[in-house]
Amino acid sequence: MKLKRITVVLILSWLIFQAGAQPVRNELLVPDIDGYHTLKCDFHIHTVFSDGDVWPLTRVSEAWREGLDAIAITDHLEYNPHKKYIPISHEAPYEIAKESAQQAGIILIKGTEITKSMPPGHFNALFIDQATPVHNDDYKQALREAKAQGAFILWNHPGWKAQAPDGPKWMDEHQELFDEKLFHGIEVANYNEWYPEVLDWAGDKNLTIFSNSDIHEPMSDYLLQNKTDRRPITLVFSRERTSESIHEALLAGRTAGWFREYLFAREEILNQLLEESIDVSITGRNEKNITYKIRNLTDLVFNMHFPVAGSDKFLPGRSSILITLPAKENHDQVTFGNLLSRSGKPVVAQLSSLMKP
Template identity: 45%
Template sequence: MKTRASVLILFFIASISSLFSIERTDLILPTIPEYQIIKCDLHAHTVFSDGEVWPTLRVREAWENGLDALAITDHIEYTPHDKDIHINLNRSTEIGAAVAPNYLLTFIKGAEITRDMPPGHFNALFIKNVDKLDTKDWHDAIQAAVDQGAFIFWNHPGWRGQQPDGIGKWYEEHTRLFEEGYLHGIEVVNEDEYYPEVHQWCLDKNLTIMGNSDIHGTIASQYSAGPARHRPMTWVLARENTVEAIKDGLINRRTVVYWRNKLIGRTPHLQMIAEKSLEIMPGQLALKSKNNTPLQLVNHSGLEFDLNLSFVESNLSLPTTVTIPPLSTVLIPVGRPEKSQVADKVLLRIQVNNFLDKPNQGLVFERELVVQ
């Protein structure tokens, strides 16, 4: 009896130790006005549909990857493991929700409505009962999600399993959902794919820009920790890390997608992150009495910045292409042609090539510098 008790105690200690020995990779991001940047993955699968892992591992991976919030969105209509596992459409989110507090992770209940194209696949977030979405007619399933107050987004419009050319196509069914107000967002990024045509749809139709992993296997087998191959995320600009605040951020289209060392989003959100990350030192150029002066660009974030630089309507010169690694400072020379005059103020034009505020186009903003 004592031996058995000792074994149980050792097992318990080992379990607790393993819980607290895991490591989290946190991405350092700037502090922005009014909002927190909540790092989310809102499209993930488990063995309760066609995934390969148990919901508890999905939650643990999310914490390890530096996420703040996770939605498990198992397929409703596609459950290939049903001979091995009793499929309860609510069970994966019940398990995930139970363990998420152990990782201080905000958990969002969701499901994937999985239909042929058109209309395709849709994630419904913030639902209460997945069973009510299990209907024969695709629109009835969407309606059942709306009736539960769901945020609904269209998944991977350019997925080659439904669009062989990899280009998203807008059908009458999507017009119907859009006009009804039932379509709230679209995945501009899914797994390894970026859909520039979908990015433009979101801008034109004022829909929320989404990007997620759609993970089925393990994160470790599909993604690395490096900047070029990290897990895709939807960053939600929310007032706090709660289910309610995240939903508010999604509904009001305050999102940025983090994918392959790029940010994809709307101009105001990307510019706010860029301006709070980059510091120009000093703010004055000592060029009135000499022809050259150094300028420092300081990156206070964990993001890499791929920049093109130029002065607006000025004869000053500087390197046009600059890459600033995370948490680094780059020194660049600024020159004035000999015997030339320079204005008291100049505008530095900054193009961030890896911050896409339009399809495949980098964010552009300007900073005013004083010349002394």
């Protein structure tokens, strides 16, 4: 009798433990804009099928838990250090991951990384049919094959120290590839760094902005080592939640790079994200001052500078702050220092324009 009771207690506590230990998805709150779905994506991920540490299925479960909508596994074609132990197939990561991605509701995009020395460096080809034919010693032929398959191509980590010790450089080779339309996008942020001058290139040359993890280790290691709870993410403003719609959005340049507290995007996209994220109301007023409540409805964060008051405020995700400003002309102007359309160009807005009707 006593033994039975102990057994029941043990089974119950095991069940409670199991319930507590189940994986949950962290739903990232980022608003939709202008009739588009805002999809959280990572277009640069490695597995054991090149120089990554984990199996493709792990990349799907990491993405699901972190609230992502779409990922591309982009193993190196030219660099396969595990081949002594694992037979390398360039098609394997997608084939292995596609069923669990479908079950999890994650859009899995077939991709690969064309891995050349600088110039021109590394490029990701997304939405390809077959990775194997893209493998070519001649980088132009590799990119042409990817393009012939209908790929969207981006230049990866242009400021990676190992290849660009003096910072990102737009070389003649890049201009040739650009002129031949062999790439359409560029990583402004990669892994744990971002490149201000590359944000300016994106603006000047109308390149689609990316912020990708380029993860090789388990994502939990990255999050711990970088003291963050979020990987670099590319926000895609997509008509539908489909691979085809994401492809269309990338071609149209409708993205934002979300890296640490920063958002990198075209100015109109940043303005729309801001308008949908923040709600401002007046809570107090006298002859001298006006007090505002600024509420953030999202997981985005905002570094605000008020020039008239000469003060700075940080607005964390899903929270509100109060600020009292002198009631003089242009008093409610605010600079959002972490929302950048170019390297030195933060978004400037008026609090009154962020009030919901």
